Amino acid sequence: MTIKAPDLEWLDGDVPRAQGFDDTYFSRAGGLEETRHVFLKGNGLPGRLHGRDTFTIAEFGFGTGLNFLTTLVALRNVPDAPALTFLSFELYPMTADQLRRALGAFPELSELAQDLIAVWNPEPGWNRLNVAGARLLIGIGDARELIAEIRLQGPESGTEEGGIAPVDAWYLDGFSPAKNPGLWDADLLKAAARLTGPGGTLATYTAAGWVRRNLQAAGFTIEKTGGFAGKREMVVGHKPDTEED
Ligand SMILES: C[S@@+](CC[C@H](N)C(=O)[O-])C[C@H]1O[C@@H](n2cnc3c(N)ncnc32)[C@H](O)[C@@H]1O
Numbered sequence: 001m002t003i004k005a006p007d008l009e010w011l012d013g014d015v016p017r018a019q020g021f022d023d024t025y026f027s028r029a030g031g032l033e034e035t036r037h038v039f040l041k042g043n044g045l046p047g048r049l050h051g052r053d054t055f056t057i058a059e060f061g062f063g064t065g066l067n068f069l070t071t072l073v074a075l076r077n078v079p080d081a082p083a084l085t086f087l088s089f090e091l092y093p094m095t096a097d098q099l100r101r102a103l104g105a106f107p108e109l110s111e112l113a114q115d116l117i118a119v120w121n122p123e124p125g126w127n128r129l130n131v132a133g134a135r136l137l138i139g140i141g142d143a144r145e146l147i148a149e150i151r152l153q154g155p156e157s158g159t160e161e162g163g164i165a166p167v168d169a170w171y172l173d174g175f176s177p178a179k180n181p182g183l184w185d186a187d188l189l190k191a192a193a194r195l196t197g198p199g200g201t202l203a204t205y206t207a208a209g210w211v212r213r214n215l216q217a218a219g220f221t222i223e224k225t226g227g228f229a230g231k232r233e234m235v236v237g238h239k240p241d242t243e244e245d
Pocket of ligand 1: 063064
């Protein structure tokens with residue numbers, strides 16, 4: 001696989017839009033606030049970070065790294081914060097210059113953005129980075145293929161690093177389902193559910209009917225809740241603790 005950076009257009013000066021998908025990476029109404037509303041609050045974060053030794057977040061679509069860095073900011077404000085593993089996937093990794101421009105719109109993230117860009121050198125397959133003490137495991141390639149290579153920690157995990165701990169929270173952040181159906185694929189969401197621990201949660205900005213059905217078929221219990229910036233609905237969910245949950 002050769003790496004292909006996205007072809008971008010910049011809306012309102014600093015909101016990247018992928019020409020190949022005809023969609024923006026985050027809301028023009030405010031990317032940082034959207035991340036906090038949809039992905040953090042939607043997954044009960046930062047509250048659920050308290051009292052944990054380790055915490056695992058997984059994401060479909062690393063994009064600009066905005067979700068990752070916003071999570072690191074939240075983590076910094078948690079006393080005795082857990083060791084974070086952040087697993088993400090990206091088929092079209094941005095160049096360092098593209099990241100710099102996209103993240104430059106968020107002064108609050110500037111220090112962490114520099115830390116990310118300093119170690120950013122995406123290679124096909126698995127990239128293991130350390131950003132401000134968090135472990136960033138990023139699969140460069142198609143999430144539908146790479147997810148099959150992830151093993152959960154355990155005596156039989158057989159992977160070099162012994163696998164990952166079960167996912168506590170998912171950020172489902174593909175481009176809109178109509179434009180990027182592959183990242184909302186039924187088999188991909190089933191694979192995500194298999195990697196999720198009991199009680200693990202998900203959040204996504206879309207409430208598209210077929211995405212909800214794929215999530216339910218994968219075994220998640222879901223509900224609609226209020227979306228960001230005038231969007232009536234988004235979806236949150238969890239993997240039941242027990243059959244009866
Ligand atoms: C809405 S953007 C993600 C925004 C990102 N979470 C952020 O914080 O900036 C969707 C991302 O999914 C990526 N993507 C689309 N299809 C993919 C696939 N099949 N496998 C992996 N990544 C994919 C796109 O290249 C894009 O970066």
